[in-house]
Amino acid sequence: MAVLRLLAALGSGALFGLGLAVSGMVDPARVRGFLDVTGAWDPTLGFVLAGAVGVAFVGFRLVRGRERPLLEAAFELPTRRSIDRPLVAGALLFGVGWGLAGFCPGPAVAALSFAGPQVLLFVAAMLVGMLLHDRFAAPRLARSTHAPAGSS
Amino acid sequence: MSAPATGLLDYLPALLGGAMIGLSATLLLLLSGRIAGISGILAGVLRLPGGGGRAGRWLGNALFLLGLLLGPWLYRLAAGDWPTVRIEASAGLLVVAGLLVGFGTRLGSGCTSGHGVCGLARLSPRSLAAVGLFLGAAVATVFLQRLVGG
Numbered sequence: 001m002a003v004l005r006l007l008a009a010l011g012s013g014a015l016f017g018l019g020l021a022v023s024g025m026v027d028p029a030r031v032r033g034f035l036d037v038t039g040a041w042d043p044t045l046g047f048v049l050a051g052a053v054g055v056a057f058v059g060f061r062l063v064r065g066r067e068r069p070l071l072e073a074a075f076e077l078p079t080r081r082s083i084d085r086p087l088v089a090g091a092l093l094f095g096v097g098w099g100l101a102g103f104c105p106g107p108a109v110a111a112l113s114f115a116g117p118q119v120l121l122f123v124a125a126m127l128v129g130m131l132l133h134d135r136f137a138a139p140r141l142a143r144s145t146h147a148p149a150g151s152s
Numbered sequence: 153m154s155a156p157a158t159g160l161l162d163y164l165p166a167l168l169g170g171a172m173i174g175l176s177a178t179l180l181l182l183l184s185g186r187i188a189g190i191s192g193i194l195a196g197v198l199r200l201p202g203g204g205g206r207a208g209r210w211l212g213n214a215l216f217l218l219g220l221l222l223g224p225w226l227y228r229l230a231a232g233d234w235p236t237v238r239i240e241a242s243a244g245l246l247v248v249a250g251l252l253v254g255f256g257t258r259l260g261s262g263c264t265s266g267h268g269v270c271g272l273a274r275l276s277p278r279s280l281a282a283v284g285l286f287l288g289a290a291v292a293t294v295f296l297q298r299l300v301g302g
Contacts, residue, residue, distance in 0.1 A: 098293075
């Protein structure tokens, strides 16, 4: 059972990475072409998103009919529903970074395996950004806002 | 939009690759009951095993990332060549962008995969808002860069 769990993680990760490679999502210039709506707009990414969300939309509905996942005791899904300040600020900061480089976390990690030192530089900075948040910003936010998670 | 002289067939790889991503997210949910959010999985691996979380969970996250790294190699096996990666940003810009992406995805609880693919598929109001905001911010950033850079 433990081995199956690990194989499931490895297999779904590999399919995800293959999808990123096939779709062109690992190419930052192509990503920025999609974001460049006033220039030579490249609609490719819209098709990637449509394919991914379309399959996941149907797939998730089929899976959610089950009482539990195949290899674990229970589903673990996000429960928060409120659109709060951290969500808004975080999404905006991420968007600026995504626009500047054309990389978001998935494609950057996938490209790390073959695409050279620039990708390593981006991923290293990204991990530092994550650590800065988790070590310093998150504890402060937890102290200043006492609203329980999952409220409203 | 001045549509380039291309057929819809040119977008077939994008649609197919996207479908693979959606299938991967569905498989992870079916097998492990979890959302395929890359920023959350990365953050899970940054926390060392045994540091509060279960060791099996850490290993699962790490193996998903290993699979993600192997994806382009599978592509190379099938297609005979690496996927195209064209990086326009300078080293300094890559560092700034990386810091923003890392910090922002943690603060906003997700990125293009967690909010963009899984969240939209679940019709989560938080994810709908997040996708609108990060897409808008990214479009505005590229637009401003064009203004400045000419």
